Amino acid sequence: MLKDEGCNADAAAGGGGGWARVCDTCRSAACTIYCRADSAYLCAGCDARIHAANRVASQHERVWVCESCERAPAAFVCKADAASLCATCDADIHSANPLARRHHRVPVLPIAGCLYGPPATDPGGTVVRSAAEADNGFLGQEAEETIDEEDEDEAASWLLLNPVKNNNGSSNNQNNGLLFGGEVDEYLDLVEYNSCPENQFSDQYNQQQPPPHYSVPHKNYGGDRVVPVQCGEAKGQLHQQHQQQGFHLGMEYESSKAAYSYNPSISHSVSVSSMDVGVVPEATTMSDISISISHPRPPKGTIDLFSGPPIQMPTQLTPMDREARVLRYREKKKTRKFEKTIRYASRKAYAETRPRIKGRFAKRTDVEVEVDQMFSTTLMAESGYGIVPSF
DNA sequence: TTGTAGCTACGACCCACATCGTCGT
DNA sequence: GTACGACGATGTGGGTCGTAGCTAC
Numbered sequence A: 001m002l003k004d005e006g007c008n009a010d011a012a013a014g015g016g017g018g019w020a021r022v023c024d025t026c027r028s029a030a031c032t033i034y035c036r037a038d039s040a041y042l043c044a045g046c047d048a049r050i051h052a053a054n055r056v057a058s059q060h061e062r063v064w065v066c067e068s069c070e071r072a073p074a075a076f077v078c079k080a081d082a083a084s085l086c087a088t089c090d091a092d093i094h095s096a097n098p099l100a101r102r103h104h105r106v107p108v109l110p111i112a113g114c115l116y117g118p119p120a121t122d123p124g125g126t127v128v129r130s131a132a133e134a135d136n137g138f139l140g141q142e143a144e145e146t147i148d149e150e151d152e153d154e155a156a157s158w159l160l161l162n163p164v165k166n167n168n169g170s171s172n173n174q175n176n177g178l179l180f181g182g183e184v185d186e187y188l189d190l191v192e193y194n195s196c197p198e199n200q201f202s203d204q205y206n207q208q209q210p211p212p213h214y215s216v217p218h219k220n221y222g223g224d225r226v227v228p229v230q231c232g233e234a235k236g237q238l239h240q241q242h243q244q245q246g247f248h249l250g251m252e253y254e255s256s257k258a259a260y261s262y263n264p265s266i267s268h269s270v271s272v273s274s275m276d277v278g279v280v281p282e283a284t285t286m287s288d289i290s291i292s293i294s295h296p297r298p299p300k301g302t303i304d305l306f307s308g309p310p311i312q313m314p315t316q317l318t319p320m321d322r323e324a325r326v327l328r329y330r331e332k333k334k335t336r337k338f339e340k341t342i343r344y345a346s347r348k349a350y351a352e353t354r355p356r357i358k359g360r361f362a363k364r365t366d367v368e369v370e371v372d373q374m375f376s377t378t379l380m381a382e383s384g385y386g387i388v389p390s391f
Numbered sequence B: 001t002t003g004t005a006g007c008t009a010c011g012a013c014c015c016a017c018a019t020c021g022t023c024g025t
Numbered sequence C: 001g002t003a004c005g006a007c008g009a010t011g012t013g014g015g016t017c018g019t020a021g022c023t024a025c
Helices: A007-012 A044-051 A087-094 A131-135 A141-158 A185-195 A197-207 A231-245 A266-278 A286-293 A319-335 A345-353 A366-383
Strands: A033-035 A040-042 A062-064 A076-078 A083-085 A105-107
Touching: A033 A044, A040 A044
Parallel strands: none
Antiparallel strands: A033 A040, A033 A062, A076 A083, A076 A105
16 A cells, blocks of 8 residues: 555656655655645645644644655654654565564554644744744745845855855855864765765754654664665765756766866865765764764875865855855754764664663673564564564 | 862763674685 | 675663862851
């Protein structure tokens, strides 16, 4: 049943295989919710807007979009992975290995009601709009303009390549990016991080960290390798997309070796580091970030991009580029988080089930392992949610 | 004002082991 | 170029410990 709505509907999904389905309404953000009543995939903002519009709409049953493929409605919630998965991904993931088979899964419960709550009222009596609304630009024009200015300023410093303010005496060059200090640098590593679908769903997910009444328990889910990821494929697409949308940060990231010759643009460094080194999103301090974004040991035959001469800002941004980057920056600002991020949910699940002595992991005896396996097998059979037959 | 004790908050550390990533064959 | 095995690195959570900062006396 759900399969009909599911992964195989890629062609109609507003994106090629491997890339997150886009919101059916705004066509710009990745969808996170599937509304069964409307048969529509919606992003958080559109969901909030549409389903908060009236009481009837708020009663629409919705489910989370599969956190793995991001393209189909979730059918199961894996408690071990704390992830909502469609039937296909659930089967894929939990047939991967015996440990995964032991994960306890339950059918996903539909979300009803208004996820984002009615607009709160501040002590002064003015209406405080929900975060979702604010995030999606429903602020008044005046407020929007103020925020625009602030964001522009902050984003400008984040926009490494904008030479306009880089001139002496102008306001921008406080920080030329991650290498040069400044608060906004914190977000830099998240940019490309978020671009990878593997991470993207995690971030989307955090973007709408559910209020307590959510029916589906959600935790950070950092894209465990147990989950079939599309990152490799996505990287290519990402690259394409960046080029198409002018998000390439001024980097000519051609596959030719020339791209790796010494042409030390900061954007190059950023992209290489974030994609290839593996950015750890939980980095919250500059030292952490510098660790996460730097090449501890550059590959042979390459040049340490961080140790070279001063970095040149390669191109002048067009207004469209700038706008795109500001938008992107804002998107990241919304989704940034400082909590610990779980990168491997299966490891977390395993760690939680391990025996401990005074907080330390203790050795498991053979008997314990056997009993545990028997118990989990029995449980799976009784609950009937095991999709893949255990052996 | 200075010194001491008590409390709280925070971060580093440790443990076992499944999984990942790299390297050599 | 591909497949496979070996092996070191990584990441995971709860308790403990050390240290810094604060308050009270």
